[in-house]
Amino acid sequence: MHPNSSAESMAKITKRLCTLVLRLMAVAATLLAAIVMVTSHQRTSNFGISFEVKYNHTPAFQYFAIANAIATVYGFLVLFLPSESQLWRLVVALDVVITVLLSSSFSAALAIGDVGKHGNSYAGWLPICGQVPKYCDHVKAALISSFVGLIIYLLLLLYAIHTVLDPLLLKKT
Amino acid sequence: MALENGQKPEDKAELAAVTKPTDWTIVVLRVVAFFATVTATVVMASNKETKSLVVAPPISVTLTAKFQHNPANVYFVIANGIASLHNVFMIVVHFFGDKFKDKGLQLVMVAVLDMMIVALVSSGDGAATFMAELGKKGNSHARWNKICDKFEKYCDRGGGAIISSYIGLLFLLVITVLSIIKLLKRN
Numbered sequence: 001m002h003p004n005s006s007a008e009s010m011a012k013i014t015k016r017l018c019t020l021v022l023r024l025m026a027v028a029a030t031l032l033a034a035i036v037m038v039t040s041h042q043r044t045s046n047f048g049i050s051f052e053v054k055y056n057h058t059p060a061f062q063y064f065a066i067a068n069a070i071a072t073v074y075g076f077l078v079l080f081l082p083s084e085s086q087l088w089r090l091v092v093a094l095d096v097v098i099t100v101l102l103s104s105s106f107s108a109a110l111a112i113g114d115v116g117k118h119g120n121s122y123a124g125w126l127p128i129c130g131q132v133p134k135y136c137d138h139v140k141a142a143l144i145s146s147f148v149g150l151i152i153y154l155l156l157l158l159y160a161i162h163t164v165l166d167p168l169l170l171k172k173t
Numbered sequence: 174m175a176l177e178n179g180q181k182p183e184d185k186a187e188l189a190a191v192t193k194p195t196d197w198t199i200v201v202l203r204v205v206a207f208f209a210t211v212t213a214t215v216v217m218a219s220n221k222e223t224k225s226l227v228v229a230p231p232i233s234v235t236l237t238a239k240f241q242h243n244p245a246n247v248y249f250v251i252a253n254g255i256a257s258l259h260n261v262f263m264i265v266v267h268f269f270g271d272k273f274k275d276k277g278l279q280l281v282m283v284a285v286l287d288m289m290i291v292a293l294v295s296s297g298d299g300a301a302t303f304m305a306e307l308g309k310k311g312n313s314h315a316r317w318n319k320i321c322d323k324f325e326k327y328c329d330r331g332g333g334a335i336i337s338s339y340i341g342l343l344f345l346l347v348i349t350v351l352s353i354i355k356l357l358k359r360n
Binding site for chain 2: 052053057058059060063089092093096097099100101103104105106107108110111112114115116120122123124125126128150154157158160161
């Protein structure tokens with residue numbers, strides 16, 4: 001009896017530790033993405049005309065910063081939830097919503113960033129990364145960080161399904 | 174013993190009565206989501222507008238706006254196409270999946286695929302929405318001019334496709350959450 005229960009409690013502690021570490025990494029990634037995006041800013045002057053770019057200028061980047069901020073706050077609050085609480089089912093559902101939010105904001109920022117880097121000849125939009133390379137690098141770093149956070153949230157969702165569905169039949173019924 | 178034997182078939186009947194309504198709910202939701210994503214794919218894929226502008230009286234320039242010109246729109250069409258196929262596949266699995274005695278990985282794959290498709294469609298929506306917003310309002314700071322004042326029909330159709338995709342995304346989200354909750358209850 002005792003060896004079984006201690007093995008089970010070890011498994012439980014390992015599971016709990018794994019999810020906590022993953023969630024902490026996700027909070028760090030989304031926080032980093034939000035901060036880096038908000039502080040992206042560059043000013044250059046071409047032939048006496050000064051050209052300033054901030055993240056404010058593009059609604060896609062504003063949405064990106066807000067979505068990552070929401071994900072950070074949510075992730076931070078979930079870290080404090082005790083493991084026996086019934087709210088974990090709500091957390092799984094909210095995880096899906098947060099993943100959708102992060103995914104759409106990452107995709108939108110990537111699309112606008114692509115127009116900024118390569119331009120769009122059909123619409124007559126010229127690329128701006130040649131004039132403000134530091135801003136482009138800043139935005140790229142924020143995108144990478146948010147992508148890491150998105151991948152971690154997807155892993156957390158897959159792990160939730162693994163715990164619920166038990167596909168390898170590890171639990172004894 | 175007699176009580177146990179007597180209780181079991183009743184319990185099974187009760188379980189069947191409880192799970193049947195939720196099964197039909199999910200199928201109806203999947204059908205609606207399928208129609209929404211198919212509409213989005215078809216409307217965006219057929220989005221094309223040609224306009225000829227007179228530059229100087231004898232010379233006129235023909236400009237075409239196609240959905241392929243914008244990589245975000247291409248991704249939108251692909252994502253919604255994959256989501257439509259997924260919806261069809263899930264409806265088929267729902268009706269014919271019970272015939273197999275060995276369910277195997279069916280439950281796992283349904284939940285996992287649902288979540289992946291939700292992430293895919295949401296990213297397609299996000300990209301297409303902000304590209305459409307850029308086309309509608311332009312960006313004065315980057316000196317990108319708006320194109321919707323010249324290509325109104327193109328913008329309207331694109332907007333309609335995006336709205337339809339959002340409806341599909343909402344239904345897919347509800348389906349995913351319902352499936353996960355149903356699985357949690359079963360355990």
